[in-house]
Amino acid sequence: EGVLYRIPKRGTYVSERSVEEMLCTAPIAVAGIGVPSFTNDYAGIIISAFSEMVGKREWYFLDYDGIDSAAERLHGMGALLLLAMAPRPSVVPALEKLAGRGIRVLCTAASLDSKRIHSISVDNRQGILSALNYLSQLGHRRVAFIGTSTESFDTIERLNAFREGCLEFGLDTGAEYAICKDHKLGVQYLVDEAFGEWFGRPGAPTAIISGGNAVSGVILDALSARGISIPQDISVIGFDDSPLFAHLSVPLTVIRQPLAHMGRQAAQILTSPSAAEMPVNLRLPAELVVRMSCTSPRGV
Incomplete structure (x- = not known):
């Protein structure tokens, strides 16, 4: 029932606290963030909203091009959760493997039929x-x-x-x-x-x-x-x-x-006591924002 985690440069320890308690109270808890691009507005808004909900902690950013080795490092650091944004289909097997090793994984921009990974996407x-x-x-x-x-x-x-x-x-x-x-x-x-x-x-x-x-x-x-x-x-x-x-x-x-809402929902799902049970596959509604770039075609 304990949680195995690692304090950098100090060794590996076992805590009798639950994952939920660790996520809420332990400043050493590591969370992984997978991003498609560091210049993407999409990623920045989600991370900001996610961080507000989860709290300040050590973030470890994964490079999808080297996902297998990055996943191993993340596991070795004692990470408790991973927010994977817009992963490619070829990345999913490595994420499934991480989830099978006890790390809570949630993907955004991907509606997955998975028994281990949570997902949130827009409709x-x-x-x-x-x-x-x-x-x-x-x-x-x-x-x-x-x-x-x-x-x-x-x-x-x-x-x-x-x-x-x-x-x-x-x-x-x-x-x-x-x-x-x-x-x-x-x-x-x-x-x-x-x-x-x-x-x-x-x-x-x-x-x-x-x-x-x-x-x-x-x-x-x-x-x-x-x-x-x-x-x-x-x-x-x-x-x-x-x-x-x-x-x-x-x-x-x-x-x-609704990117900010997506980030908040991701945090709630990953820190929920039921996160280790049945994966959540959530669809959020898109909004058509009408401005000035559309009109009737000529002759209509």
Whole structure:
């Protein structure tokens, strides 16, 4: 019933206190944080909210590219919990292994069917369908989607929801309008390639939905470089919000994730007495935040 933990440079000890007591009172308790990028607004907001709930402690940041060795170090440090943000599918087996060794693991941006790992994600389907419904009501029929990373749980869910929604709302469903791939030269080249195929010929999309923040900024820059005006020439909706988007010359309409709430929920789940029992798979609603980047297409 005791908890095995390690005080750096002092050795390994066994505590008779419960995991919950350790998490709430022990300043030496180690928590792991897995992040996809240190420049990601997504990660910063979740970590901030998570930290407020869990309290100040020693954080150990994992690099997903070396997940196996990082996981071993985390276990050796006596970590009690791990918050893994936006893990790739290839990372999940290592996380399952950690969970099997007694570390409480929760993944964000990943809806997992796991017997060991907790997960919290936004309802990507609901978010995409709300955006498509809004664009459909404005009169759009040719809507495009651009996503990156075929190894992202979120992006794949958004792409599938986009295809489903196009059928549901009677929109054009040409394969050229739904793009999701890992371009070897980066997001800029992916967007330039798509725009080269779409614009300057009949049948170009009248609206674009971005698969995430990494794509939204590139789409806006690429449209500006081509002299394509938002929203007069094309409507744009981004998935994920950023403080910058509300202050652009044309504020961007977005599908917003409740990131702070996600961080607080993650902390509550991981520190709950029932965390070691049945894993929680939680879906949080997305919010369509309408600003000024969408209007009816020309001629409607």
